[in-house]
Amino acid sequence: MAKKRVESGRGRKAGSVKSAKQPTNRAFYLVVALIAIVGIGALGYLTSRPKQTQTVAYDPTLPKVESQGYVMGSPSAPIEVTEFGDFECPQCGRFATLTEPDVRARLVNTGVIRWRYIDFPLEMHRNTWNASIAAACADEQGKFWEMHDAIYNAQDQWDGEATSNPDKVLKRIGEPIVPDKAKFDACIDEQRTKPKVQAHWQLATSRNLPGTPTFLIGDQQISEFLSYDDLKRIVDQKLAQMKASPAAPSADSAKGVKTPGE
Amino acid sequence: MTRRMWMALISLLGLFLGAYLTLYKFGKIGTLACGVSSCEQVQTSRWSVFLGLPVATWGLGFYALMLALSLLGMQERYAESRGLSLGMLLLAGWGALFTAWLNYLEAFVIHAWCEWCLFSAAMVLILFILALVDWRETRVAG
Numbered sequence: 001m002a003k004k005r006v007e008s009g010r011g012r013k014a015g016s017v018k019s020a021k022q023p024t025n026r027a028f029y030l031v032v033a034l035i036a037i038v039g040i041g042a043l044g045y046l047t048s049r050p051k052q053t054q055t056v057a058y059d060p061t062l063p064k065v066e067s068q069g070y071v072m073g074s075p076s077a078p079i080e081v082t083e084f085g086d087f088e089c090p091q092c093g094r095f096a097t098l099t100e101p102d103v104r105a106r107l108v109n110t111g112v113i114r115w116r117y118i119d120f121p122l123e124m125h126r127n128t129w130n131a132s133i134a135a136a137c138a139d140e141q142g143k144f145w146e147m148h149d150a151i152y153n154a155q156d157q158w159d160g161e162a163t164s165n166p167d168k169v170l171k172r173i174g175e176p177i178v179p180d181k182a183k184f185d186a187c188i189d190e191q192r193t194k195p196k197v198q199a200h201w202q203l204a205t206s207r208n209l210p211g212t213p214t215f216l217i218g219d220q221q222i223s224e225f226l227s228y229d230d231l232k233r234i235v236d237q238k239l240a241q242m243k244a245s246p247a248a249p250s251a252d253s254a255k256g257v258k259t260p261g262e
Numbered sequence: 263m264t265r266r267m268w269m270a271l272i273s274l275l276g277l278f279l280g281a282y283l284t285l286y287k288f289g290k291i292g293t294l295a296c297g298v299s300s301c302e303q304v305q306t307s308r309w310s311v312f313l314g315l316p317v318a319t320w321g322l323g324f325y326a327l328m329l330a331l332s333l334l335g336m337q338e339r340y341a342e343s344r345g346l347s348l349g350m351l352l353l354a355g356w357g358a359l360f361t362a363w364l365n366y367l368e369a370f371v372i373h374a375w376c377e378w379c380l381f382s383a384a385m386v387l388i389l390f391i392l393a394l395v396d397w398r399e400t401r402v403a404g
Contacts, residue, residue, distance in 0.1 A: 024263070024264075024267075025336075028263065028267050028270075028271075031271065032270065032271065032274060035271070035274055035275065035278075036274065039274075039277075039278035039281075042278075043278065043281055043282060043285065046282070046285070046290075046291045047285055047290045047291060124373070124374060126373060160373055161371055161372060161373075
């Protein structure tokens, strides 16, 4: 074996080997330098590219979403933002806890936008259907948004990593929120709101969304976590567009909204 | 190409992978390039941080150290060094155990896979096998 090592170029005993390995070493360092240059270049590009949020126009022939989901805000707000969210998705959780409070305070409550949330429970998340069903059960008692926030805040207590009995945790989370606890528990046990969640899921699936969260802002679709600043920028762009060409307003303002909520 | 050259090359690739995932974790890269699996679910799970540092950063440190040792091992002075060989074996062994734990978490706890993590796992496994062979041969040679 020792002999083999010398032949392979790392032996220190054979002088002839030493001279023979020089070209190999040079080629090796060349390859290392090449990989290093490509690697540093790629990382440099990735970190320096503009962090512009990627928005794409969605197919305008897709069915409107106005009669589904849960709506917050003024029916007369000029822009509607729709979020397709999955209660167990970490990025949706980040959005709900970090971005959404600002969005509500500065954009929804001031009448600039109207917010619509539609369940898109993804197959990869074990307990997400339970969460959507529980949120819909809270909605029966007019407490969807409170439950929505509580579910996202406590994501790590009921998600697939935390428990195999999410309903028990979700009932506990809902307890201080819903006025009628017995009705809420029964709703979860019977999965009474499952058809509603299924309808939302079907709507999301029919739009072939790339993931969650996905936001529709006017006629644009964005599928990534948005900070408040990202969202505000896009909303401002939409508002400016609407102002510039009032004859051709965005998809949402064109259709008008009849009644919020289901 | 000698064995330690291969180890250095693999460590260099791992170094850039660790840097990429670390930069993502610190918010310097918008979204992860992830074709078929659930990288973001894994990378944002509570298991993606170990002792206050992102797992990717530990990986970065691991590959950097492995690269340094492999390059050192290519120098004539250390070609037959049993200490260096043992050091590489212990480091690669620790890396393999840690990676096995992470893969267990992906499979049975997070229920999601990150292709970058699997790529890294394959590299760590190759590094461990190479380090094991290197150590055995140095022992025999010594």
